[in-house]
Amino acid sequence: MNDRQKRILIRAFAIGLQWIALTIALGAIVMRAEDSYSEIVSPTFGAAAVFFAAAIAGFLIGLTVESPRYLAPLVILMAIVSSAFIGVISYAPVADGILVRTASLDNWVSQRVILMALIIIMAMIPTSVAGNLIGGYLRVRQEIAPHPEDLEVENEVPWWEQRYGSGKDRGSDTSEAEQRTV
Amino acid sequence: MRPNRYIILVSIVLGIVGTWLSADAVGQYLNMARSFASVNAEYVEDSFVWLDAEHERARAEFTVTNASDNDAVLDYLGMNLYFDGRFAGARYVQWEPVEVPAGESVTVDVSFFTSITEIRPQGGEAEISVQGQLRLNFDNIERDMTVRTSGTIGQVPYEGQD
Numbered sequence: 001m002n003d004r005q006k007r008i009l010i011r012a013f014a015i016g017l018q019w020i021a022l023t024i025a026l027g028a029i030v031m032r033a034e035d036s037y038s039e040i041v042s043p044t045f046g047a048a049a050v051f052f053a054a055a056i057a058g059f060l061i062g063l064t065v066e067s068p069r070y071l072a073p074l075v076i077l078m079a080i081v082s083s084a085f086i087g088v089i090s091y092a093p094v095a096d097g098i099l100v101r102t103a104s105l106d107n108w109v110s111q112r113v114i115l116m117a118l119i120i121i122m123a124m125i126p127t128s129v130a131g132n133l134i135g136g137y138l139r140v141r142q143e144i145a146p147h148p149e150d151l152e153v154e155n156e157v158p159w160w161e162q163r164y165g166s167g168k169d170r171g172s173d174t175s176e177a178e179q180r181t182v
Numbered sequence: 183m184r185p186n187r188y189i190i191l192v193s194i195v196l197g198i199v200g201t202w203l204s205a206d207a208v209g210q211y212l213n214m215a216r217s218f219a220s221v222n223a224e225y226v227e228d229s230f231v232w233l234d235a236e237h238e239r240a241r242a243e244f245t246v247t248n249a250s251d252n253d254a255v256l257d258y259l260g261m262n263l264y265f266d267g268r269f270a271g272a273r274y275v276q277w278e279p280v281e282v283p284a285g286e287s288v289t290v291d292v293s294f295f296t297s298i299t300e301i302r303p304q305g306g307e308a309e310i311s312v313q314g315q316l317r318l319n320f321d322n323i324e325r326d327m328t329v330r331t332s333g334t335i336g337q338v339p340y341e342g343q344d
Binding site for chain 1: 185186189190192193194196197198199200201202203204207208210211212214215216219323324325
């Protein structure tokens with residue numbers, strides 16, 4: 001395994017770890033947001049806390065994941081998995097053999113999961129985009145931009161650090177301008 | 183790019199807190215469900231006695247069993263009396279809360295008053311039954327629990343005062 005593969009592996013591991021951690025944190029808030037459990041589980045936070053927590057989670061994952069191609073499915077998956085935490089708490093007594101699983105329980109759980117997933121996605125979309133944009137700025141500022149090996153061209157300055165007209169196209173631009181003058 | 187270590191660290195801390203909150207929430211719910219499923223109230227056999235020949239007042243005993251891990255307080259006990267399935271009276275006296283420690287049973291006295299004077303004379307021959315509900319308040323659980331209870335007592339003639 002070369003250095004580049006190691007870096008990719010470490011990056012994927014870090015993103016995976018962050019995704020799992022944020023999903024669990026968001027799921028915990030979802031569990032404690034249900035009004036139906038307010039007299040059973042304490043403390044409870046309410047739906048506003050879910051919206052707020054989803055916004056923070058979206059921002060944090062957006063800061064880490066560079067590519068929107070990977071960010072979008074990660075955000076949607078986080079919303080679905082964390083909202084499914086309602087099922088974890090609702091079916092816990094069923095798994096323990098205390099309560100009986102009924103169709104109405106299934107319906108209630110699925111309805112709440114869909115509702116929570118929608119709330120979370122709505123909160124996460126703008127903040128994950130914001131995180132992604134700010135993350136790019138931070139990455140450049142902190143000089144943690146892609147390693148030259150990742151760009152497959154050694155010692156080449158990334159395109160976002162080049163001045164306009166300083167690249168290979170400079171000659172063609174000039175000749176075009178001259179032609180227009182003529 | 184290399185992920186920012188501080189952002190990852192913050193996320194991991196949030197994840198640890200979330201894991202604890204999730205486990206605690208499930209634990210609280212299971213504790214409540216187990217407690218609610220571990221409570222039972224039963225009529226004590228042959229404990230029903232008429233206190234007067236007119237079948238106006240009676241008393242019976244009920245055993246409340248708390249097999250859960252939490253201490254409970256029996257906040258309220260409401261009990262109705264039926265003669266051959268017809269409402270005849272109830273427990274009308276104000277209830278004093280009774281403590282039911284975890285894993286123990288408590289026997290409570292319930293006094294009845296036959297408020298339907300029309301059927302009061304049938305008290306000695308009628309099939310007597312009771313139906314009621316208990317409200318329990320557990321330690322560590324905010325929500326009260328209501329348990330329904332019923333019992334068939336049978337025919338109980340007046341036997342006179344001891």
